Structures are given as structure tokens and as C-alpha cells.
Amino acid sequence: xxxxxxxxxxxxxxxxxxxxxxxxxxxxxxxxxxxxxxxxxxxxxxxxxxxxxxxxxxxxxxxxxxxxxxxxxxxxxxxxxxxxxxxxxxxxxxxxxxxxxxxxxxxxxxxxxxxxxxxxxxxxxxxxxxxxxxxxxxxxxxxxxxxxxxxxxxxxxxxxxxxxxxxxxxxxxxxxxxxxxxxxxxxxxxxxxxxxxxxxxxxxxxxxxx
Ligand code: BEZ
Numbered sequence: 001x002x003x004x005x006x007x008x009x010x011x012x013x014x015x016x017x018x019x020x021x022x023x024x025x026x027x028x029x030x031x032x033x034x035x036x037x038x039x040x041x042x043x044x045x046x047x048x049x050x051x052x053x054x055x056x057x058x059x060x061x062x063x064x065x066x067x068x069x070x071x072x073x074x075x076x077x078x079x080x081x082x083x084x085x086x087x088x089x090x091x092x093x094x095x096x097x098x099x100x101x102x103x104x105x106x107x108x109x110x111x112x113x114x115x116x117x118x119x120x121x122x123x124x125x126x127x128x129x130x131x132x133x134x135x136x137x138x139x140x141x142x143x144x145x146x147x148x149x150x151x152x153x154x155x156x157x158x159x160x161x162x163x164x165x166x167x168x169x170x171x172x173x174x175x176x177x178x179x180x181x182x183x184x185x186x187x188x189x190x191x192x193x194x195x196x197x198x199x200x201x202x203x204x205x206x207x208x209x210x
Contacts, residue, residue, distance in 0.1 A: 004109055006135060010035070010128045011108045017096035018078040022068070025132055027096075032065040032159075033128040034151060037111040037121035041073040041081035045145045049123075050082075050097070051089020052148045063155050064130075069097035072106060072120055116142055127155060129162075164209040165192070180205040 004010070010033075012025045036053075038046040053060075053067050060067055071078075078097045085093050098105060103119070106112050111121035123140035135158050140146055157168040166178040180189050182203045189197055189205065197207040 004126070004134055004137065006137065008134050010126065010132050010134050011105075012132075013105050013108065015098045015100055015105055016075050017098050018075050018082065019094075019096040022096055022098060024068075027068075028066065028128065028130070028132065030064075030130045032063065032130060032155065033126075034060060034065050034067045034155070035070070035109075035126040035128060036067070036146070037070040037106060037109070037124045039071065039117065039120040039122065039142045041071055041077045042084070045143065046071070047081075047085055047088060049145055049148075050085045050093060051091050053095065054085065054089065054091040054093035056148060056152070057094065059152055063152070063159065065155055067095040069095065070100050070105060070111070070121060071097065072100050072103055074101055075099040113139075125151065127151075127158065129158070160209065166207070166209060169206075177206040177208055180207055 010024070012023070014021060014023045038049060040046060050069065053069070078099055082093050085091070100106050103112060106121045109124060109126065111124045112118065113122045116122050122142055123144070123146060125136070125138040125146065126134055127136040129135050136154055153173060156174050157172060160178065161167060164178070165181070165184070167181050169179055172178070180193065180197055184192065193207040195208060197205045199205045
């Protein structure tokens with residue numbers, strides 16, 4: 001099992017996809033990456049997830065995020081299955097899906113959980129920033145489809161945090177108040193957030209940014 005932690009460099013690889021060979025770091029370039037694995041082509045939950053990702057193409061592009069899928073099936077399977085995804089989910093899937101047939105990437109990223117399957121990946125998510133750093137990981141079992149509103153929400157939260165040096169509270173969505181981290185003193189906060197802030201406790205201060 002790999003232990004890729006938040007802050008680690010996302011390992012590079014070169015693997016075929018239905019859009020051609022993907023050298024990960026070259027392909028990612030200056031973009032963020034939503035890298036996600038699924039167990040198998042021609043399966044129902046995976047079909048809905050691929051469709052949802054394709055439907056959200058503009059939302060990902062707006063955030064400078066490239067989606068990248070992975071399963072341990074072949075390029076030929078991906079090509080045939082994508083026809084079904086497009087047909088059943090009413091979309092046009094354009095992002096690459098890696099064909100990790102030798103499980104090289106799935107193993108490096110800890111996507112194979114042997115008590116679920118020794119050959120198929122679970123539903124892993126890695127949000128990777130333009131410096132190739134892993135910024136968020138999530139793992140779902142095979143029988144639970146992911147919530148793509150949450151995936152966009154965490155990308156928004158990470159990008160807002162980078163831009164303003166803030167944190168986001170529970171249930172935050174874009175437009176909500178954000179938190180000033182305890183590492184920022186009140187003196188610094190006054191300079192950094194001239195719009196002002198509410199001090200509920202010395203460690204709990206809210207402000208608004210956009
Ligand atoms: C699915 O995509 O529906 C699925 C795939 C593997 C195991 C369970 C569900």
C-alpha cells in the first residue's frame with residue numbers, strides 16, 4: 001500500500017489513455033488535476049460518475065482543473081464504454097481515462113484495497129495543484145458514487161485558501177464567510193483584511209473575501 005499524504009509530490013508516470021499516452025507531470029502543466037479512479041468499465045455507478053465528470057467539463061475548466069480518470073481496464077474497453085457513457089448520460093466525455101492494465105499507477109497511489117479487490121481500484125480522489133502537490137485525498141468504496149458538488153466545493157475552498165490565506169468552516173460554500181487562521185495575529189488581520197472581521201473567540205474570527 002502506498003501512503004501518499006497531503007503535501008507529497010504526486011508521483012509521475014507515463015500510461016496509455018484513450019486520448020493517447022499521458023506523462024502525468026507534462027500533461028498536468030500549470031493546471032490543477034482532479035485525478036480519480038474507478039473499479040471497472042461497463043459498470044453502473046462508474047458510468048454515472050464518468051458522465052457527471054464529462055457534464056461538468058466547463059466547471060472544471062473555469063477552475064483551471066483537468067479531470068483524469070483511471071481504471072485497470074484497457075484503452076479498447078475505455079473507447080467502447082465511453083460510447084455508452086455518452087449515450088446513457090447525455091454528454092460527450094473528452095477527458096483522458098488511464099488504462100492502468102498493469103496496476104502500476106493504482107499501486108503507486110494506493111488505489112487497490114485488497115479486501116475490496118486485488119485487481120480493481122476503489123474510488124480514490126486526488127486533488128493535485130499546479131506544483132504537483134497532493135492537496136486533498138478521499139477514498140470511497142466501490143458501491144458508493146461520489147458527490148461531484150463536493151469535489152467542486154473543495155477545489156473552490158483550496159483555491160480560495162491559497163489566494164487569501166484563509167480557512168473555510170464546516171459546510172462552507174462559495175460566498176460564505178471564511179475563517180482567519182489562528183497563526184494570523186489580530187494586528188496582521190487588520191492589515192490583511194481591511195474589510196474587517198468578527199472575533200467570536202480569539203481563535204474564531206470570520207471575514208469575507210472574494
Ligand atoms: C459500479 O460501478 O456500479 C460498481 C463497480 C464495481 C463494484 C461495485 C459497483
